[in-house]
Amino acid sequence: MMDGTIKQRLAQAMEELKATEAAVAEAERELRGSSCTVKSRDRSVEVTVDAQGGLVALRFLDSAYRDMGPAELAASVLEAAERARTTMARQVMQVLGPLTQASQAVPELSGVAVDWVKIFGPGVMEESDDTAIPPSQRRLRDEINEDGEE
Numbered sequence: 001m002m003d004g005t006i007k008q009r010l011a012q013a014m015e016e017l018k019a020t021e022a023a024v025a026e027a028e029r030e031l032r033g034s035s036c037t038v039k040s041r042d043r044s045v046e047v048t049v050d051a052q053g054g055l056v057a058l059r060f061l062d063s064a065y066r067d068m069g070p071a072e073l074a075a076s077v078l079e080a081a082e083r084a085r086t087t088m089a090r091q092v093m094q095v096l097g098p099l100t101q102a103s104q105a106v107p108e109l110s111g112v113a114v115d116w117v118k119i120f121g122p123g124v125m126e127e128s129d130d131t132a133i134p135p136s137q138r139r140l141r142d143e144i145n146e147d148g149e150e
Contacts, residue, residue, distance in 0.1 A: 020099065027095045036088040040080035044068060047077065051092060053085040082123070089120035 031051040039046045044064040048057035058077065065073055093116055116124055 023099055027099065030095055031092060034088070034091060036084050036091065038080050038084035038087060040076040042076055044073070044076050045080050047080045047084050049081065049084040049088050051088060053088055055081055086120070086123045086126075089116075089124045093120075093124065 034051045035048050035056060037046060037048040037057070039061065042064070044061055046057075046059040046061055047055060050056050065076075068076070
């Protein structure tokens with residue numbers, strides 16, 4: 001027969017497990033629709049990647065790309081794509097980070113150790129830049145760009 005303390009701890013652990021499962025499901029929903037848009041440093045291209053880092057959109061901005069050689073244009077695309085992937089990886093880390101922490105209520109439930117560098121590469125731990133376009137500003141920027149193209 002279990003004593004009251006063990007039953008309470010088991011019930012607490014089960015509650016925590018259910019809460020964690022719900023948090024994982026919510027994180028999956030949030031990330032499923034996530035994307036990140038970044039312009040190249042020379043502002044000639046803009047790329048959008050999804051939560052897995054896959055390239056989902058590529059735009060050539062203004063007409064700067066017309067004066068670029070193939071190697072220079074390719075370098076701009078690759079640079080923007082890498083920065084977008086790194087920015088998206090940081091967003092994934094923010095969403096999933098709390099799920100890796102140890103349980104406050106049940107000390108026996110330790111957190112999961114995640115090697116973010118192994119998953120996303122060393123750039124994910126470097127200083128971030130502010131060239132990523134936040135989702136809240138994407139639509140406004142698109143409208144501004146469209147107005148300028150008319």
